[in-house]
Amino acid sequence: MYSKINFHNLQNIELIQFIKSFLEVIAKADPELLKIKAQYDALLAIFTEMDTFYNPELANKLTKLVQELDGKRDQALLAAESLLHSIDNYGDKIGDYNYIKETGTIRKMCTRWKDVDELTQALTKLNLTPWANKLEEFNTQFDAQYMERNELDAKSPDITMVEYRRKNYDAYKAVLKYMEANALLNGIEPYIEVNKSINRMVEKYNLVIKTRISKKEVTELPEETTSVD
Incomplete structure (x- = not known):
């Protein structure tokens, strides 16, 4: 029934x-x-x-913020039509990874774009440097909020x-x-x-x-x- x-x-x-x-x-x-x-x-x-x-009031607030930040960084990934080969090295569906794996992957990817001159220049030529910085910013904010939510859960x-x-x-x-x-x-x-x-x-x-x-x-x-x- x-x-x-x-x-x-x-x-x-x-x-x-x-x-x-x-x-x-x-x-x-x-x-x-x-x-x-x-x-x-x-x-x-x-x-x-x-x-x-x-x-639950505080927990709901944090969970909503975590979800919003996850959505923003996923949208930033979708907006990248260039540097495709570099992104593909980390997988073709990064936005579908679990929270922890996606955070680590984006962190490695953004670091590589800064360390490898060829990729840094590609970002500059395609005017994608602001996009890459915003993706890194969303990822850092997400990581902080995700950890805060987990700490809240751990207090129970x-x-x-x-x-x-x-x-x-x-x-x-x-x-x-x-x-x-x-x-x-x-x-x-x-x-x-x-x-x-x-x-x-x-x-x-x-x-x-x-x-x-x-x-x-x-x-x-x-x-x-x-x-x-």
């Missing part, structure tokens, strides 16, 4: 937003009408604790966050199972729109996960139970 989502592959900030959106869907449909008030309240309580603990005790993730997973699963049971016992009518909303939401987050995996970005999430049956 409900689409599955792999909690393990959701980053902490994404998990917080996912549970928040899920609670909003249930609240709009009325937990009492769905006969899951107790399960909803249990999930809301543990989610509120996790949300307060993780301090891993054991405590793992516990919050598992408790939210169990509470989320309980809400779904009670709705499925009530639909079988009392009819599916009250649950049709809720089901559609939840599945649309799950599809959106699964796409986020799929995109990240396709870019082979390494996450630092702990091992835990995966999907909701």
